[in-house]
Amino acid sequence: MIELIEGLGDRVVGARAIGEVTADDYESTLIPAVETALAIDGKTRILFILGSEFEGYEGEAALDDARMGLQHWSDFERIAVVTDHDMYRTMIKGLGFLMPGEVKVFAVDEMEAAKEWIAA
Numbered sequence: 001m002i003e004l005i006e007g008l009g010d011r012v013v014g015a016r017a018i019g020e021v022t023a024d025d026y027e028s029t030l031i032p033a034v035e036t037a038l039a040i041d042g043k044t045r046i047l048f049i050l051g052s053e054f055e056g057y058e059g060e061a062a063l064d065d066a067r068m069g070l071q072h073w074s075d076f077e078r079i080a081v082v083t084d085h086d087m088y089r090t091m092i093k094g095l096g097f098l099m100p101g102e103v104k105v106f107a108v109d110e111m112e113a114a115k116e117w118i119a120a
Contacts, residue, residue, distance in 0.1 A: 002029045008047060011077075012118055013037050016049040023060035031068055043077045047118045050083035051108055076101040080114040083107075 002025040005014030013033045037044040057065070078101055081092050089105050096103030106114040 001025055004029060004033055005047065005049070008115065009119060010040050011037055011043065012045045012047060014047040014049075016051065017054040019053065020055045020058055021061045022058045023063070026061055026065065026068065034068065034072065038072070038075055043075055044072075045078040045080075045118050046076060047080045047082070047114060049108075049111075050081065050085055050088055052084070054083070054085065074100050078102045078104070078118055080118045081105050082111055082114045 001018045002021060003016045003018055005016060008014045013030070015030055015033070034044060034046070076099065079096075079099065081088070081103070083089055083105065084107055092103065092105050096105070104114075104117060106117075
């Protein structure tokens, strides 16, 4: 499941992954939120939290994530990922440089720093 986080500003889409994230979660929750934010300014920022409640991605969800990234390749100004999951931290740090916008990984105990960075 993907739960949206309110109160981050019009240009920031905040999302928390809970349990196993499915393709339907992307299609019904995250993608529409990104599209709404992009309609406001043409650019957006993402705060994505993969906390202790996160169990992983369904295969189709991982494809939806990649498709959304490719479709909006230059639309993301900043992406902050908050997680203590080593595999995702390593993967994001290793591939984040490919994104045209800034990508930064934060530990779960750095949540406030991630919110400040994404809003700056």
